[in-house]
Amino acid sequence: MCGIVGYIGEQDATPIILNGLKRLEYRGYDSAGLAVLQNSHIEVRRDAGKLSRLAALVEESPVHGHVGIGHTRWATHGAPSARNAHPHASANGKVVVVHNGIVENYLELREELAAEGVVFQSDTDTETIVHLVERYLSTGVTLVEAVRQALAHLKGAHGIVVMSPVEPDKIVAARIGNAGGVVIGLGNGEMFVASDMPAILDHTRKMVFLESR
Known part of the structure; x- marks a missing residue:
């Protein structure tokens, strides 16, 4: 079960x-990473091993900014390594994703995306989500709509958090099925997202739990 934190x-x-990822260490993991919007560009730091x-x-x-997402991963598709650690980003840096769950039809999606010219940088199923979101975002729809259209292609249960410099004031979170929870934390002029409450309890007690669909 992966750990997710966003701010x-x-x-x-x-x-x-x-700090939020550290609070989720009890879930177990073999790699960790984060992505932060810094000067209109998303900077990613990730590696295999401990936090x-x-x-x-x-x-x-160092990376500093006011919007970011992080992840701890248990390997499913793809060995524990820096290249397979989350977050995963599109080639143009316009879409960054962290994900909990398994894309059951990822081989089919990889073939479809590769036929469109996508070059994969990891062995993970999660990377298919990145390229699907980027596919739709490039048509001019909003980030929320791009995520919605991308999710329509996925089989399986998922918790997903997405960010993009195209819409720097937004983080999109979604839950499908029972791949673990997604909780939204409400602060004073700030918001949090996590896969479990302990990650954000230091910052807020006002929370909304996304229901699966």
């Missing part, structure tokens, strides 16, 4: 995400 507000997103390795990466190459 949008006025604070520095990086320490909030790292301490991710923290070291961030210390070596």
Whole structure:
């Protein structure tokens, strides 16, 4: 079961995400990463291993911003490695995704996307979601609509969080089936998203749990 944390507000997103992921260590994981919107560009830091390795990466190459998402992963499709760690980004950097669940039809989707010219950078099923969202976002629809259209292609149960520099004031979260929870935290001029309450309890007690559909 993967861990997910996201933040949008006025604070520095990086320490909030790292602390939230630490609160989710009880779920188990083999890799970790985060993505933060910095100067209109999304910076990604990720690696296999413990959160301490991710923290070291961030210390070596700092990233700061007010919008970000993070993830701890148990490998399903693709071995534990930096290239397979989340978040996953589209080639143009316009779509970044973290994901909990299994895309049951990912091989079919990979073939379809590869035929369209997509070059995959990982062995994960999650990367198919990235390219599907980017496919629809490039048509000019909103990020919410692009995510909605992408999700229509997926089989299986999923918890998904998406961000994009195209709409820098937004994080999109969705839950389909029972791949783990998605909880939205409401703060004072800020919002949080997580796969479980402990990740955001330091910041808010006002929460909304997304129902599966």
